[in-house]
Amino acid sequence: xxxxxxxxxxxxxxxxxxxxxxxxxxxxxxxxxxxxxxxxxxxxxxxxxxxxxxxxxxxxxxxxxxxxxxxxxxxxxxxxxxxxxxxxxxxxxxxxxxxxxxxxxxxxxxxxxxxxxxxxxxxxxxxxxxxxxxxxxxxxxxxxxxxxxxxxxxxxxxxxxxxxxxxxxxxxxxxxxxxxxxxxxxxxxxxxxxxxxxxxxxxxxxxxxxxxxxxxxxxxxxxxxxxxxxxxxxxxxxxxxxxxxxxxxxxxxxx
Amino acid sequence: xxxxxxxxxxxxxxxxxxxxxxxxxxxxxxxxxxxxxxxxxxxxxxxxxxxxxxxxxxxxxxxxxxxxxxxxxxxxxxxxxxxxxxxxxxxxxxxxxxxxxxxxxxxxxxxxxxxxxxxxxxxxxxxxxxxxxxxxxxxxxxxxxxxxxxxxxxxxxxxxxxxxxxxxxxxxxxxxxxxxxxxxxxxxxxxxxxxxxxxxxxxxxxxxxxxxxxxxxxxxxxxxxxxxxxxxxxxxxxxxxxxxxxxxxxxxxxxxxxxxxxxxxxxxxxxxxxxxxxxxxxxxxxxxxxxxxxxxxxxxxxxxxxxxxxxxxxxxxxxxxxxxxxxxxxxxxxxxxxxxxxxxxxxxxxxxxxxxxxxxxxxxxxxxxxxxxxxxxx
Numbered sequence: 001x002x003x004x005x006x007x008x009x010x011x012x013x014x015x016x017x018x019x020x021x022x023x024x025x026x027x028x029x030x031x032x033x034x035x036x037x038x039x040x041x042x043x044x045x046x047x048x049x050x051x052x053x054x055x056x057x058x059x060x061x062x063x064x065x066x067x068x069x070x071x072x073x074x075x076x077x078x079x080x081x082x083x084x085x086x087x088x089x090x091x092x093x094x095x096x097x098x099x100x101x102x103x104x105x106x107x108x109x110x111x112x113x114x115x116x117x118x119x120x121x122x123x124x125x126x127x128x129x130x131x132x133x134x135x136x137x138x139x140x141x142x143x144x145x146x147x148x149x150x151x152x153x154x155x156x157x158x159x160x161x162x163x164x165x166x167x168x169x170x171x172x173x174x175x176x177x178x179x180x181x182x183x184x185x186x187x188x189x190x191x192x193x194x195x196x197x198x199x200x201x202x203x204x205x206x207x208x209x210x211x212x213x214x215x216x217x218x219x220x221x222x223x224x225x226x227x228x229x230x231x232x233x234x235x236x237x238x239x240x241x242x243x244x245x246x247x248x249x250x251x252x253x254x255x
Numbered sequence: 256x257x258x259x260x261x262x263x264x265x266x267x268x269x270x271x272x273x274x275x276x277x278x279x280x281x282x283x284x285x286x287x288x289x290x291x292x293x294x295x296x297x298x299x300x301x302x303x304x305x306x307x308x309x310x311x312x313x314x315x316x317x318x319x320x321x322x323x324x325x326x327x328x329x330x331x332x333x334x335x336x337x338x339x340x341x342x343x344x345x346x347x348x349x350x351x352x353x354x355x356x357x358x359x360x361x362x363x364x365x366x367x368x369x370x371x372x373x374x375x376x377x378x379x380x381x382x383x384x385x386x387x388x389x390x391x392x393x394x395x396x397x398x399x400x401x402x403x404x405x406x407x408x409x410x411x412x413x414x415x416x417x418x419x420x421x422x423x424x425x426x427x428x429x430x431x432x433x434x435x436x437x438x439x440x441x442x443x444x445x446x447x448x449x450x451x452x453x454x455x456x457x458x459x460x461x462x463x464x465x466x467x468x469x470x471x472x473x474x475x476x477x478x479x480x481x482x483x484x485x486x487x488x489x490x491x492x493x494x495x496x497x498x499x500x501x502x503x504x505x506x507x508x509x510x511x512x513x514x515x516x517x518x519x520x521x522x523x524x525x526x527x528x529x530x531x532x533x534x535x536x537x538x539x540x541x542x543x544x545x546x547x548x549x550x551x552x553x554x555x556x557x558x559x560x561x562x563x564x565x566x567x568x569x570x571x572x573x574x575x576x577x578x579x580x581x582x583x584x585x586x587x588x589x590x591x592x593x594x595x596x597x598x599x600x601x602x603x604x605x606x607x608x609x610x611x612x613x614x615x616x617x618x619x620x621x622x623x624x625x626x627x628x629x630x631x632x633x
Contacts (some may be wrong), residue, residue: 082281082282095597095598095599095600096598096599096600107281110281111281111282111284111285112284112285113284113285113288114288117284117288117317117320117321120320120324120356121316121317121320123355123356124316124320124352124355124356125316127354127355127356128316128351128355133356133358133359139598140597140598141596141597141598141601157316159281160280160281160315160316160317190347191347191348191351192315192316192348193344
């Protein structure tokens, strides 16, 4: 099982993505190891979300290869929900379905199982992400920001996919809720043995939950490694990112 | 590595030993459900149940839950159930699953169907009263906005008004002209076809003229505008409401009625009479074409007959109704837009409501006008 191709959950090679004349990702290469939490940082509008959306097949690529779990990713056919779970920035819950139906949706579409078991699994997932069974019959418009993210996470994990993509999971949450969410992701990652690919600006989650951090600048990965290693990086953008005024405070805590 | 999950049951006296094997994952859910159901009877009969997990090659939440459910069934009514041989990398998941589904919220009591019907009836009665209130509120707010504009004419949003006029007036002309042209032609054709039997073909022109100018022109145009522009208003204002744009306006000290609604309703009130005029002319033209090619009546005779049959009064009756219909469409569309709540579904529902309600009210209003004009002898 531990062959070289199984060591990496996601392998991206020489990826080029652009819109019109603009090139967003320029011969980018990135490996995500199995079972790690990789944080991706980069400037706003610098292509972080584009990279994530290209890997999951929402944006076409110009050239390069993407392998997910050893298989070449070519769009998102049926059963994509079994390969990966995605937590969108705004949750992207289906607003016409209740919380329970949202979580059941991937189960219903991909598996044949009894309604009873489906209900139990949905409640189990909701409880695993820290919600209560009473919340199951609410509609997405009745949820707070933190709850929306939790429900979206429960839906992303409905089929126990091996890879979880998170797009700014803690944005819009207060520090306490963000901290709880970080812990939740770490716990679930350990319990379900997930590989997590996380786009984030939250320095706190980078330091606390990420095993490795990749920095994206000028369409390339300019630095990758554990947080401590990134702090030593000489790349001007990475230095500016981690040694700016806003970042200083957090690093004092780290030392 | 086996690809099918198995569940070996070994009963011995009061004891039952269960040994799940293979991949207990969501992909095999059909097999898992069958397996767990097949040992259900054995589990109920045994006093002690042991689940030997050492044969499980893969496990996910679903598989873990199915096993946990078996053990809970076994452990119910004071009997004993235990897991043995749980591999290290599954223990976290098994512990997690043991916590979930422990308490079920009391299901909401099913309502008495008769009472529920009565409740719905009562709700919709109150809802109807609320609809009237909302309509009158919007009318009042618009009236105040108009007074504000009359006091300070510069506070009128001229750019917005002109843009709305362009959108709902100018851009609507082709489709309105086409539809009314066809309606005029169809009425004329029907008239010639049926009146021919009585030798009353020449009265077709009277019918087309009076019907189009008094009723059909304005009615068709109003319905078209309600469907075309009213729905657009509702959807626009609704999505603005959803994205908190309207709240942003209010917090900046601006009245959404002044900024968004007055220009839209005013544009409708100005545009609908113009569109009605264009529509009526297109319908008369359609009737004229049919008269020439189907009714063997030349343009000169058609126009002369039209001249005799219709008067300015007929034209006035039609065109006078237009601004009132526009007001109704505008108010319904805008107030439905403001009633949109957070979800995409609610936006769709309010847009549908807006179109249905404004078409209904336009027809009711037309009926009231018919009574009114008849009683004053127009």
